[in-house]
Amino acid sequence: MNEEWLPRMGTPPAYTERGRRFDSVMKYLMGGDVPLRLQGMPPYYVRYVMPDAGPDTAHLLRAADTRHVRYRIDPGLGISEDELNAQVRRIVPPAGARSRSANPAFAELTGRLTVPVLAIHETGDGRVPWSLQQSYRRRAVAAGADHLLVQRAVRWPGHCAFDGEVTAQGLDDLVAWIERGIKPDGDDVLSADVARLGLRWTPLFHLDDPARRAGRRP
16 A cells, blocks of 8 residues: 555645546545545545455445446546546445345435434545535435435534534434424535535634635624
């Protein structure tokens, strides 16, 4: 890993030319150029490029499925999107690996919500990317259940790293929604203006957050 990958690719944000191609693909996989994306990648960069296939993670790798992923890349980086998708190696899970009856933890989300859901997610989560919130919203819309889903972004580079204030406010708002019918506000996770994500729900801006430097609030 250190002898082959890092010299060729670099590390975020200090990428080589080849690494910038990789980062462009990662940007789209993470939901776009969301706040603090690059700051959230380093803790997981080497770990997920070369994952440990030990007993604690082998079941996760077995459930991986990239057959239907359409990888995106910015133009001008020496390879087109069609070329990229034609060359990338696809991962095919064994039969039943994502079966809802046999292995429900890895089954595809349907979006068919039956109860109110309030989701809180960091924009710079390098482990579980923000793009999953976008996918969740699309599936809820397709299922006609998006009225039961409220999503909030926290502008931070981490995984489940938001503080007790964020959690407590979210729980209070969810309880008020369930018990008194007061639906809480959230972010428009499908908006093209990702720079405004989480401005309302982030109690303290990260030092590298452009919103901190600009003194922005909603």
